[in-house]
Amino acid sequence: MAVACTTLDEVRENIDRLDQQIVTLLAERGRFVSQAAHFKKDTDEVKAPQRVEQVVAKVRALSDVVGANPEVT
Incomplete structure (x- = not known):
């Protein structure tokens, strides 16, 4: 609004x-x-770089949809 x-x-x-x-x-x-x-079983699973990349991609796409700056979000 x-x-x-x-x-x-x-x-x-x-x-x-x-x-x-x-x-x-x-x-x-x-x-x-x-x-x-x-x-998660160990620190490698906690770090989960692939999951981090998924989250970043998802948030960047959502930023575009809602008109936010993807670099900031």
Whole structure:
């Protein structure tokens, strides 16, 4: 939902609101990543470079779909 701000303070308030949501979601994601490590047998499985590449490709594609900068996301 696009919000048309009329002041710089409104822009900053919306950025702060989004930052709160982003950080909360990243923390939730991190907890799932930690859980995934418990299912792996050794450090090589934890590193999982192929899975990392899959995730990066997925996020880059999603960035394109939603109009985000893939280099940033």
